Amino acid sequence: MMLSFTLFTAIRFSNIFRKKNVFSPMSIISTFGIILGVIVIIVGLSAINGFERELNNRVLSIVPHAQIYTVNQPYHNWQFVEKIIQKTPGVLGVSIYINFIGILEHKSNLKAVQIFGISQKKQNQVSNIQKFILSNQWKNFVSGNKTIIIGNGIAKTLNVKIGDWITIMLSNNNSVNIQSNKRIRVHVIGILHLNGLLEHEIALIPIKDAQEYLNYKNSITGFMIKVSNLFEADKIAYNAGIKTMQHVIIKSWIDDYGYMYNDIQMLRSIIYLIMILIIGIACFNIVSTLIIIVKNKIKDIAILRSLGAKDIHIRAIFLWYGLLNGFISALIGIIIGVLISLNLTIIFKKLEMIIKTNILSSNIYFIDFLPSSLQIIDIIYVLITTIILSLLASLYPAHRANKLDPAQILR
Template sequence: MISSLAYFIGFRFSYGKSQGGISSLVAVISTFGIALSIAVLIISLSAMNGFERELNQRILSVVPHGEFEPVNRDFTAWVSVLSKIEKVAGVVAAAPYIRFTGLIECDSKVLALQIKGIDPKLESCMSALSSYVTEDTWKNFLPNKHQILVGQGIINSLSLKIGDWITMMIPSCHMEDQILQPKYVRLQLAGILNLNGVLDHNLAYIPIEDAQKLLCIGNNITGIAIKAKHPFEADLLVRQVGEAMNLYVYLHSWIGTYGYMYHDIQMIRTIIYLSIVLVIGIACFNISSTLMIAVHDKRRQIAILRTLGANNSLIRSIFIWYGLLLGGVLGSLVGIVIGSLVALKLTSIVEIIEKLTGCHFLSRDVYFIDFLPSEVQISDVVIIFVTSIVLSLFASWYPARKASRLCPAQALSSQ
């Protein structure tokens, strides 16, 4: 009953008609500061969540989680090794690959690329490459057809279209201590990989059988790639697979090549959270100023409540509710609504701004995606709301304590 009474009186103090003057102005500023800070925090964290989602979907779904390459470059017995790798706990799939450097030439334009020879059937289990091209293209991506798949960035750089024939220059068959002229081959563009990011500028795939013939390596391969059940434990899994292979091989994981992206996202998320929480804290502690003014303005009401039998606990509870309702609850709810609505449409809003200004914020030549993603997570919203309420509670404590110690006689005599 006391709690309900304290809430009712605190609500009347917060939103009653008697609110006015400097107290009202400071209250509005504090509420606006809390709402703006929370909205910015939700938008920022949603953007970081979006980057993390795109990292998982566009990078970790395409690049191998682990790679194993023999030191002596002789890997003809890879079929038996492949079966050993697939038996290791935590390995979802494994597939052979051949990687080499090539120059693609088209209409006097030349571009250096990393060409990768893959087995389309095994690669479908290894990665999501097939989902970034049409279904018919992947089904028809077969050996002995002189086909190649390239990224959208390469298409734009060389002004290509599906069906075009391009010239690829590759090293000649390796001979010790001899410099040979490069080999020229003609390949037809069978499909386009569109990942909307930096991978579009260095991705090129051909069937693994064609790569073996072009490089004159017989049944040899460059290495074996794996897909991990838990990608963020790839380093440990790669070592376990290396031990199971019982071969002298180089060990690589995606964390060594693309892990910096994930660490950067986590670091920026932490910095943003700490910075905005400090801003929310400053805005919340403006509530203290509002309540101190309110305690001075409402001396008469406090004295009347004391003469009617209100104890220190009730007076303290009234002003704690006053602070929470005025700044914490109202500011937090307004900030959450605005921040969530903007975050849900952040990608579209940024696209509109880019069209209006003619400035592209994220270039696919530099970043792993060329748009600003966003993903609102309920857990972030709940944590932000609770943090704001707790800070508002701390900010309300001292003025509430001061109000509870106000002497009725002095309050009435000073009117």
């Protein structure tokens, strides 16, 4: 009974207050402040979630979680070591690889890249690289045919397409004359589409071909490892490296890309802090609004008192008023924020087209678009935070209204 009475009275106060057009600029600022704050927070968190998703699905699905390679290259007699690593707890998959720097040449265009010699069969155990290559191209990735798959950024730099032939120039350790360096003609059978920095840096060839080009015979550079827990990659790789009983170098994705994850988490924390500050400042403007309401409704409060309304009723009316103001403002902000977040990538692309500038260049960043991933839990956090801050902001005006003496007011 009390709940319906206080809520109904708060709604009536709100409606009458609007009809009389006595809203102060502070009230308008507080309402729009909450709406704007909620929009910014939801869009910001969606973008951060999107970056984290792309880091996991695009970068960490391509690069190995960990690598183990010998100090003295190349790695001979590696077969028994592979079995040892596979049996290490936490290791899900192992693949051998060869890694070297080469210069790709097509006509007058040159590009220095990291070339990975990989096993098509074993690579599927440690990465999802085939997701970013057309299936028929991946099937043709076999040794003996002098094939190569290059990143889309490399293809644009060299101005090549699928079916073209390019040259790999390998350094000759016995000469400083580039003309005497080894030159190998290879056939481009696939393009790696990663929409980011990696597609400007890496090329793939079959491991058997890499062994032939480098005169490695049956030797390799090292092992790529996929682990069960990304954040324990260092520990799992270390345990595997110790078990080899050899002089090896142990490396994980954290060494090269850990800063990205740390930056994302830091930005998430900053956005949460900004959320509290923006919404908090806007909500506490409700204090001024409610104080004005108390002054304007002082006679109505006195009448309610004379009709038997208790302290708890008066307090609840103004708490409800502040709560409704915060909730409705947050709801409007959430609706707008969700609509923007769901179309954020498209909006960002349109903005780049208008200003004719690539804000996120694939030459610099690990992705060249603004991702968005809307999560329900973030919306719930924002709504709860807004409601709590609105209630806190309503406490003082509610207490002040509760202290009014009806006898003096009606006298």
